[in-house]
Amino acid sequence: QVQLVESGGGLVKPGGSLRLSCVASGFTFSDYYMNWIRQAPGKGLEWVAYISSSGSTIYYADSVKGRFTFSRDNAKNSLLLQLTSLRADDTAVYYCARGFTRTRFGFDVWGQGTMVTVSS
Amino acid sequence: DIQMTQSPSSLSASVGDRVTITCRASQSISSYLNWYQQKPGEAPKLLIYAASDLQSGVSSRFSGSGSGTDYTLTINNLQPEDFATYYCQQSYSPPPITFGQGTRLEIK
Numbered sequence: 001q002v003q004l005v006e007s008g009g010g011l012v013k014p015g016g017s018l019r020l021s022c023v024a025s026g027f028t029f030s031d032y033y034m035n036w037i038r039q040a041p042g043k044g045l046e047w048v049a050y051i052s053s054s055g056s057t058i059y060y061a062d063s064v065k066g067r068f069t070f071s072r073d074n075a076k077n078s079l080l081l082q083l084t085s086l087r088a089d090d091t092a093v094y095y096c097a098r099g100f101t102r103t104r105f106g107f108d109v110w111g112q113g114t115m116v117t118v119s120s
Numbered sequence: 121d122i123q124m125t126q127s128p129s130s131l132s133a134s135v136g137d138r139v140t141i142t143c144r145a146s147q148s149i150s151s152y153l154n155w156y157q158q159k160p161g162e163a164p165k166l167l168i169y170a171a172s173d174l175q176s177g178v179s180s181r182f183s184g185s186g187s188g189t190d191y192t193l194t195i196n197n198l199q200p201e202d203f204a205t206y207y208c209q210q211s212y213s214p215p216p217i218t219f220g221q222g223t224r225l226e227i228k
Binding site for chain 2: 035044045046047050059060061062095100102103104105106107108110111112113
């Protein structure tokens with residue numbers, strides 16, 4: 001079945017780094033644009049980053065630009081989100097989400113999320 | 121950036137009721153509007169895309185409408201499984217992609 005599985009979350013100190021992974025299965029990964037979306041505890045959804053199907057186009061939210069790096073490996077059906085210079089307000093559940101092809105920039109399949117906690 | 125404002129932030133309703141949630145964009149988004157449902161501890165689920173198209177597998181009790189800056193999500197004949205938080209999301213002008221702040225639907 002179509003599935004996205006995130007990993008790599010954890011507790012990190014302010015200023016630290018973390019690598020989040022998302023592995024896809026059940027669909028032709030290279031056909032889809034992909035995204036990361038996060039949700040701080042008790043808060044709403046915040047889009048973080050977008051990557052095109054080929055990886056040639058990447059967008060970031062202003063809140064993470066210059067600190068996060070988004071990449072993909074279509075041969076391994078995987079995404080990587082490198083988080084650096086982490087701050088307390090980066091604490092959130094991070095979801096990877098598949099781009100919905102019937103409209104632009106929608107999300108039709110989501111992973112279960114991985115929790116990132118930034119605290120000293 | 122396009123700002124999305126949902127109203128109300130929360131509402132209480134009973135099983136069998138009809139409810140409407142509104143989403144207003146800070147500028148016209150030409151029906152590039154999606155709706156999601158999120159239950160506690162779960163990932164969001166796409167309900168409606170392009171303002172009024174029902175995602176495959178989603179109950180026909182859900183419907184969407186609107187144009188320009190104003191959009192609505194309507195849920196008919198509320199069922200126990202519908203009590204959740206609902207988010208709108210504009211996909212007209214990324215980046216950034218922006219969500220509304222959410223509407224929490226609770227059982228009365």
